[in-house]
Amino acid sequence: MNKKISLILSLILLVMWLGGCSGISKAExxxxxxxxxxxxxxxxxxxxxxxxxxKDEQFLDPAINSTIYLHGYIKGHEDEPISVAYDYSKKEVRTVIGPDWFIDSRNP
Structure with missing residues (x-):
């Protein structure tokens, strides 16, 4: 499961690196x-x-979709990365990506 997530994130990062985030100003x-x-x-x-x-953020190219990935960690677990996918057109969190123990701790 973690290998799939790592592969997907790597592909997304590659697309972002190659395509950039054209059409959005620094202020926006x-x-x-x-x-x-x-x-x-x-x-x-x-x-x-x-x-x-x-810790940092990454934008997907608006031509792909309207997602910002927020990369960081949970206080007290600095060595385990957490990513939050945020849809800036809908202004909502799409998903959270992280270690299984953290994802499984979600409150309904």
Whole structure:
């Protein structure tokens, strides 16, 4: 399962690196990242009762879809990466990617 996730994330990162994020200004990106970070932190707090710490973010090219990946970790588990996929058109968290123990701890 983790190998599949790693492969998918690697492919997404490759597409982003090759394609860039054309059509979005730096100011727009900054606003989107701020909104995504707030939404991601609230989502992690609500459904996982944890504190998400952002390390960096990555945009998918708008031609592909409207996703920002927030990469970070959960406070107290700095060595285990967590990613939050945020849809900036719908302004909602799509999914959380991380270790099985964390994903399985989700509150309904």
């Amino acid at each position: 990106k900054k606003e989107m990242v701020e909104a995504a970070t707030i939404a991601g932190e609230k989502y992690i707090k609500q459904y996982y009762n944890s504190e998400f710490i952002l």
